[in-house]
Amino acid sequence: MMAIETAMSSNDGSNHHLVHSDDPMHPANHICTLCAKFYTLGWVTGTGGGTSIRHGEHIYIAPSGVQKELMKPTDIFVMDFNNREYLRRPNVHKPSACTPLFLAAFTRGAGCCIHTHSQWAVLVTLLVERDFGKDACFEIEEIEQIKGIPKGRGKQGNLGYYDRLRIPIIENTAQEEDLTDSLEKAMEKYPDTYAVLVRRHGIYVWGDNVHKAKTQCESLDYIFQLAVEMKKLGLLWTNK
Ligand SMILES: CSC[C@@H](O)[C@@H](O)C(=O)COP(=O)(O)O
Ligand SMILES: [Zn+2]
Numbered sequence: 003m004m005a006i007e008t009a010m011s012s013n014d015g016s017n018h019h020l021v022h023s024d025d026p027m028h029p030a031n032h033i034c035t036l037c038a039k040f041y042t043l044g045w046v047t048g049t050g051g052g053t054s055i056r057h058g059e060h061i062y063i064a065p066s067g068v069q070k071e072l073m074k075p076t077d078i079f080v081m082d083f084n085n086r087e088y089l090r091r092p093n094v095h096k097p098s099a100c101t102p103l104f105l106a107a108f109t110r111g112a113g114c115c116i117h118t119h120s121q122w123a124v125l126v127t128l129l130v131e132r133d134f135g136k137d138a139c140f141e142i143e144e145i146e147q148i149k150g151i152p153k154g155r156g157k158q159g160n161l162g163y164y165d166r167l168r169i170p171i172i173e174n175t176a177q178e179e180d181l182t183d184s185l186e187k188a189m190e191k192y193p194d195t196y197a198v199l200v201r202r203h204g205i206y207v208w209g210d211n212v213h214k215a216k217t218q219c220e221s222l223d224y225i226f227q228l229a230v231e232m233k234k235l236g237l238l239w240t241n242k
Pocket of ligand 2: 050051117119120178203204
């Protein structure tokens with residue numbers, strides 16, 4: 003069991019106790035460990051990308067514009083999910099610009115949301131044609147790793163080998179937070195999806211908990227890399 007300290011708030015309002023724990027699975031520790039791992043995969047280099055965790059009514063958020071692989075638990079912001087107020091605000095930084103997008107995932111029941119700038123995700127968005135007036139969507143089938151993706155919210159189990167994986171693609175905006183509207187629309191239009199690609203930018207992947215968000219993000223990245231290589235070889239992603 004995760005042991006989150008419940009000591010009294012500190013007098014300076016920093017609420018240090020919210021991010022201080024010896025438990026490696028405490029969200030403040032876990033975000034830092036995950037981002038260090040994701041950096042080695044090229045998912046969060048150059049300050050891009052990030053990860054946020056919901057634990058009960060507390061949302062743990064990384065600071066904006068920092069080297070995500072070097073963060074310390076004391077750099078982490080904590081928000082109250084119900085009233086959207088910050089319980090802890092380290093004063094040297096601003097919270098991640100991805101915060102409204104992470105909140106959109108938590109509002110749909112996610113326990114963790116990962117944003118990557120993976121080049122495989124970006125390349126896939128460039129390979130799916132932009133058809134004005136139509137939704138863009140990456141589709142692939144008959145790849146074993148598809149079985150690593152859940153069927154959908156409220157549905158039991160994962161997709162099968164013969165199921166088609168569909169990940170909607172939204173257009174990028176100049177500011178990260180301006181993606182929120184189109185991300186929410188894609189979530190409504192594709193209620194089974196656990197991920198949304200952002201053209202020329204990356205991907206948002208969420209899961210019921212940290213373990214699921216991480217493994218889904220890994221499965222998708224594997225599939226995107228495969229899809230890019232398939233395209234180079236002239237192989238089709240779907241049968242029809
Ligand atoms: C390399 S800057 C990238 C940012 O603009 C953004 O896309 C991003 O993913 C990270 O935003 P941040 O506010 O640092 O958490
Ligand atoms: Zn980004």
